[in-house]
Amino acid sequence: MVISRTERKKTGPLPPNFGVFALCFFLFAVLSLASALSLGLGWRSFNDFFLARGIDPERDIAENLLQAYRFLEELACAIPFAAGIAFSLMFFFYVINRQREDIGIRILLGQRPLRTFLSLAGEVVLAGFLGEAAGIGLAWPIDVYGLGYQPPLYYLGGYVGLTIIGGLASAAVVTGSLHRRNPYRYLRSDL
Amino acid sequence: MSDNVIELENIRKTYDGARYVLDGMSLSVGRGEFLALLGRSGAGKSTTLNLLGCLDIDYEGGYLLRVDGRTVSVADNKKKYRKSRNRSRLFAFVFQDGALLDYLSVEENVLLPLHFAHEKEDPAALTELLRELEIEPLRGKKVRDLSGGERQRVGIARALMQNAPIVLADEPTGSLDYWTIVPVVRLLKEAAKKRGKTVVVVTHNLDILGEFDRVLELKDGKFQEFSK
Numbered sequence: 001m002v003i004s005r006t007e008r009k010k011t012g013p014l015p016p017n018f019g020v021f022a023l024c025f026f027l028f029a030v031l032s033l034a035s036a037l038s039l040g041l042g043w044r045s046f047n048d049f050f051l052a053r054g055i056d057p058e059r060d061i062a063e064n065l066l067q068a069y070r071f072l073e074e075l076a077c078a079i080p081f082a083a084g085i086a087f088s089l090m091f092f093f094y095v096i097n098r099q100r101e102d103i104g105i106r107i108l109l110g111q112r113p114l115r116t117f118l119s120l121a122g123e124v125v126l127a128g129f130l131g132e133a134a135g136i137g138l139a140w141p142i143d144v145y146g147l148g149y150q151p152p153l154y155y156l157g158g159y160v161g162l163t164i165i166g167g168l169a170s171a172a173v174v175t176g177s178l179h180r181r182n183p184y185r186y187l188r189s190d191l
Numbered sequence: 192m193s194d195n196v197i198e199l200e201n202i203r204k205t206y207d208g209a210r211y212v213l214d215g216m217s218l219s220v221g222r223g224e225f226l227a228l229l230g231r232s233g234a235g236k237s238t239t240l241n242l243l244g245c246l247d248i249d250y251e252g253g254y255l256l257r258v259d260g261r262t263v264s265v266a267d268n269k270k271k272y273r274k275s276r277n278r279s280r281l282f283a284f285v286f287q288d289g290a291l292l293d294y295l296s297v298e299e300n301v302l303l304p305l306h307f308a309h310e311k312e313d314p315a316a317l318t319e320l321l322r323e324l325e326i327e328p329l330r331g332k333k334v335r336d337l338s339g340g341e342r343q344r345v346g347i348a349r350a351l352m353q354n355a356p357i358v359l360a361d362e363p364t365g366s367l368d369y370w371t372i373v374p375v376v377r378l379l380k381e382a383a384k385k386r387g388k389t390v391v392v393v394t395h396n397l398d399i400l401g402e403f404d405r406v407l408e409l410k411d412g413k414f415q416e417f418s419k
Contacts, residue, residue, distance in 0.1 A: 104290075105292060106303075108275070108290075109304045109349075109353075110278065110304055112275065112307070182247055184284075
């Protein structure tokens with residue numbers, strides 16, 4: 001039986017990419033929670049654990065252990081950024097999922113692959129930046145006020161780079177696969 | 192030389208390698224013909240349309256097109272004709288619910304294929320087409336505000352505005368109510384005939400069969416003349 005698009009919107013199954021979308025959201029939630037716990041509670045307890053025993057980690061722990069301690073500290077600071085990346089991913093998939101039908105129509109009407117790629121990449125990267133802004137909005141206060149740690153600027157650079165590369169790559173994959181395969185499948189529920 | 196615009200010969204198509212959806216299917220479509228393809232669900236109607244429109248190139252058999260005074264073998268140049276640029280020169284599509292871009296106006300939707308092909312529109316031809324399909328007063332309206340019948344007429348206008356000699360329509364009346372179905376098919380037929388387009392319609396609606404020049408039924412992977 002053929003189900004119209006309007007009917008599908010009302011009663012049909014969840015969009016096919018919902019699983020990935022939910023996974024990213026879950027990842028975002030778990031990483032945010034983990035970062036809040038590790039920075040807010042766990043990390044302080046870790047310090048307190050040593051201080052209560054008359055050990056100042058900065059002063060008394062052997063150099064190699066201190067380096068491990070600092071590495072862990074930096075890793076903990078990176079967790080909210082990882083959550084931000086998950087958030088950006090979530091935006092990528094949301095935009096791509098929302099756009100798939102439009103892209104299918106445009107390809108069937110004769111749009112060239114480069115045009116499809118450019119229009120999709122623009123939206124996806126923009127959405128990635130929105131996710132990034134949300135991620136940094138979350139990460140920076142946790143790092144600065146929660147831990148009293150100023151993350152290095154290369155975190156930001158890496159973050160921006162990943163968003164651009166991720167956005168372009170996902171737009172290229174979606175455009176390529178839709179142009180190579182049958183875009184009509186995205187417009188029909190029974191194929 | 193034959194005046195058939197489409198000739199499919201001995202087409203075989205399988206999805207799972209075991210069962211053939213199309214098994215030795217042959218089909219000829221005359222220039223300017225208004226043809227209906229019928230069949231039960233899963234009989235292979237949409238598969239046929241996908242093959243005709245070069246959306247699916249994974250099949251065996253011969254496929255010839257006669258357009259612009261030339262005969263080309265699509266079967267021997269499958270990859271070439273799958274490209275959206277080449278495909279849109281030959282085929283225009285009409286979908287079940289119009290498949291329109293909701294955030295664009297009626298006029299913008301209708302002109303989209305020309306825009307993608309970098310072709311200039313003829314404003315007089317556009318106005319005439321919109322008038323024929325009775326959607327001229329709606330030309331500035333966003334399509335998300337239109338009824339099902341109006342949307343379908345916009346989809347038809349878009350297909351006829353495209354400079355493609357063959358129109359492929361998949362269940363164009365599938366989302367329409369009983370009272371709108373026949374008028375919409377009639378409008379498609381009249382507007383297509385006037386412009387010399389060849390139209391292949393996949394349908395399972397028996398109420399509209401009287402509108403077609405010929406009706407074929409897909410049974411056991413092959414087409415045969417339809418009898419009620």
